[in-house]
Amino acid sequence: MCRRQALLPASAIINSTKNTAVISCRFSLKEFDTGVELELSLIWNFVRNSEFELQVIAMGSGQWSVEQRTPLRTEPLVSEYEPETGCLSIIVLGASGDLAKKKTFPALFHLYRQGFIQSQDVHIFGYARTKISDDDLRDRIRGYLTPCKGCERSHEEDVSQFLQLIKYVSGAYDTEEGFRSLDKEISEYELSKNSTQGSSRRLFYLALPPSVYPPVCKMIKSYCMNKSDLGGWTRIVVEKPFGRDLESAEELSAQIGELFDEPQIYRIDHYLGKELVQNLMVLRFANRFFLPLWNRDNISNIQIVFREDFGTEGRGGYFDQYGIIRDIIQNHLLQVLCLVAMEKPVSLKPEHVRDEKVKVLQSVLPIEDSEVVLGQYEGYTDDPTVPDNSNTPTFATIVLRIHNERWEGVPFIIKAGKALNSRKAEIRVQFKDVPGDIYKSKKQGRNEFVIRLQPSEAMYMKLTVKQPGLEMNTVQSELDLSYGQRYQQTIIPEAYERLILDTIRGDQQHFVRRDELKAAWEIFTPLLHRIDRGEVKSVPYTPGSRGPEGADKLAEKAGFVQTHGYIWIPPTL
Numbered sequence: 127m128c129r130r131q132a133l134l135p136a137s138a139i140i141n142s143t144k145n146t147a148v149i150s151c152r153f154s155l156k157e158f159d160t161g162v163e164l165e166l167s168l169i170w171n172f173v174r175n176s177e178f179e180l181q182v183i184a185m186g187s188g189q190w191s192v193e194q195r196t197p198l199r200t201e202p203l204v205s206e207y208e209p210e211t212g213c214l215s216i217i218v219l220g221a222s223g224d225l226a227k228k229k230t231f232p233a234l235f236h237l238y239r240q241g242f243i244q245s246q247d248v249h250i251f252g253y254a255r256t257k258i259s260d261d262d263l264r265d266r267i268r269g270y271l272t273p274c275k276g277c278e279r280s281h282e283e284d285v286s287q288f289l290q291l292i293k294y295v296s297g298a299y300d301t302e303e304g305f306r307s308l309d310k311e312i313s314e315y316e317l318s319k320n321s322t323q324g325s326s327r328r329l330f331y332l333a334l335p336p337s338v339y340p341p342v343c344k345m346i347k348s349y350c351m352n353k354s355d356l357g358g359w360t361r362i363v364v365e366k367p368f369g370r371d372l373e374s375a376e377e378l379s380a381q382i383g384e385l386f387d388e389p390q391i392y393r394i395d396h397y398l399g400k401e402l403v404q405n406l407m408v409l410r411f412a413n414r415f416f417l418p419l420w421n422r423d424n425i426s427n428i429q430i431v432f433r434e435d436f437g438t439e440g441r442g443g444y445f446d447q448y449g450i451i452r453d454i455i456q457n458h459l460l461q462v463l464c465l466v467a468m469e470k471p472v473s474l475k476p477e478h479v480r481d482e483k484v485k486v487l488q489s490v491l492p493i494e495d496s497e498v499v500l501g502q503y504e505g506y507t508d509d510p511t512v513p514d515n516s517n518t519p520t521f522a523t524i525v526l527r528i529h530n531e532r533w534e535g536v537p538f539i540i541k542a543g544k545a546l547n548s549r550k551a552e553i554r555v556q557f558k559d560v561p562g563d564i565y566k567s568k569k570q571g572r573n574e575f576v577i578r579l580q581p582s583e584a585m586y587m588k589l590t591v592k593q594p595g596l597e598m599n600t601v602q603s604e605l606d607l608s609y610g611q612r613y614q615q616t617i618i619p620e621a622y623e624r625l626i627l628d629t630i631r632g633d634q635q636h637f638v639r640r641d642e643l644k645a646a647w648e649i650f651t652p653l654l655h656r657i658d659r660g661e662v663k664s665v666p667y668t669p670g671s672r673g674p675e676g677a678d679k680l681a682e683k684a685g686f687v688q689t690h691g692y693i694w695i696p697p698t699l
């Protein structure tokens with residue numbers, strides 16, 4: 127095999143826009159031992175900053191095989207994204223807060239570093255009540271802008287150029303004055319860009335408590351909409367928790383729905399931006415392996431687990447109003463369940479994918495109290511913002527049952543907890559015992575397919591093999607696809623980075639649609655109301671433990687068989 131690296135001459139680029147370029151090149155390869163001369167003509171459409179290799183392989187019969195390999199990015203499968211021209215304003219409301227500094231601004235910074243947002247056509251505005259200057263905001267954010275692994279440019283230079291794109295406007299969330307000055311700043315910026323070549327785009331990211339979504343949306347609609355005659359758009363991104371129960375979520379949806387159309391609303395759930403969550407549909411629908419196995423005939427039970435090894439850490443006041451079911455299960459884990467359990471969508475179009483998610487949510491049966499274990503870690507109420515008599519669960523195991531042809535009888539054991547003995551999120555698909563088992567492999571433990579969402583992203587299949595050696599013994603082992611090892615050169619993007627890019631591109635596939643949200647609240651609202659009324663109690667558990675003992679018993683009763691004596695260890699490099 128012959129490998130060549132070449133830089134394309136500028137003349138190779140026959141058309142380029144902000145994010146893509148079409149290249150045309152012709153080159154001949156004479157160096158192969160066979161002496162055969164190959165002339166290759168290519169017209170290639172590639173995404174800006176993407177790296178790709180062409181591999182030309184001589185086959186035995188004098189034929190050639192040409193393969194494109196992309197170490198970082200393949201051509202998007204779904205996106206019919208046409209790069210847009212004109213200036214883009216990204217407005218972070220609640221810029222003084224925790225989410226903005228830890229997630230939103232760092233994600234924007236990473237997009238900036240990778241060229242997805244560029245200083246010539248993007249400006250970022252922070253908005254909040256706190257009275258601070260542009261530089262104060264920049265100083266608050268600076269420490270959270272981490273260097274990117276593998277980037278050659280100077281981190282310090284990038285940080286200071288990025289921070290210069292940010293302007294801060296202070297104002298209230300429910301008065302005309304603040305939003306008028308925000309609009310003035312955005313319009314001035316748009317005018318300064320003299321955006322006659324294209325439309326102006328305004329993306330409002332609500333990094334705010336949901337209680338202020340309605341007034342903020344009203345103010346945006348009244349004073350800050352994109353006014354370009356040349357088209358463009360105004361979009362809003364809203365964070366979870368979107369409501370406290372079915373009624374409040376529907377009310378919030380109705381209030382926002384009166385002001386914005388569904389294609390303008392991006393309900394973000396950052397779990398949908400995680401690498402291995404984004405891989406779930408690919409795994410299920412692009413692999414022959416899984417198609418015949420993924421059903422009640424073969425699968426005994428599926429666990430979806432979220433564990434954190436720290437408590438509410440100063441967020442007790444917020445957390446106590448919501449609890450672990452509203453904070454993690456109703457949104458993040460339920461979204462994961464949808465992708466694990468839904469049927470194959472007609473296509474990858476956002477509406478087709480979300481139609482299937484809604485169907486599976488609507489097939490979930492009412493939750494039985496006998497299939498719920500709630501816990502609260504000891505010391506939780508020491509937080510002065512948490513009432514002493516709080517029954518708010520910081521841990522829950524809940525068995526969900528899906529009433530359809532594929533999943534009848536297969537329990538989905540959903541588990542989430544704070545202040546546990548480890549931090550991880552994973553999906554564990556446990557298969558049924560082998561029928562007519564001549565190897566007595568039952569004692570080794572069942573086949574499992576585990577998708578480790580974090581940390582140490584991986585997929586591994588636990589299976590029984592012959593123990594190497596002279597004896598015919600069996601042992602449990604694994605087929606392991608650990609990302610750190612397999613994709614050493616690849617930087618896995620942060621969930622927020624990917625999702626914010628989707629909002630700019632107008633791709634709603636990985637965002638929650640209104641009917642999806644409603645179906646999700648329908649599942650949990652009756653149970654949440656019983657908990658709020660104190661009819662289902664949280665039992666205490668020791669911080670740093672596995673959670674209440676009853677949770678393991680419930681999983682066992684539902685059909686989960688724990689494998690003893692086997693621990694998967696992520697491979698080290």
Ligand SMILES: NC(=O)C1=CN([C@@H]2O[C@H](COP(=O)(O)OP(=O)(O)OC[C@H]3O[C@@H](n4cnc5c(N)ncnc54)[C@H](OP(=O)(O)O)[C@@H]3O)[C@@H](O)[C@H]2O)C=CC1
Binds near residue numbers: 223226254
């Ligand atoms: N923090 C996190 O890790 C995550 C947060 N989220 C969600 O993101 C959103 C923002 O979260 P986070 O940044 O932690 O929230 P914060 O409590 O930090 O609030 C953000 C900003 O909103 C303003 N604010 C706070 N409380 C009120 C209030 N009662 N009325 C009006 N304004 C208020 C404050 O700005 P000022 O006073 O300057 O106006 C504050 O800086 C929430 O919906 C949260 O659930 C989701 C996932 C993770």
Ligand SMILES: O=C1O[C@H](COP(=O)(O)O)[C@@H](O)[C@H](O)[C@H]1O
Binds near residue numbers: 396434453454551
């Ligand atoms: O939404 C939330 O998620 C975080 C956990 O996110 P992760 O990406 O670190 O797994 C959780 O700590 C927080 O309570 C919750 O609001």
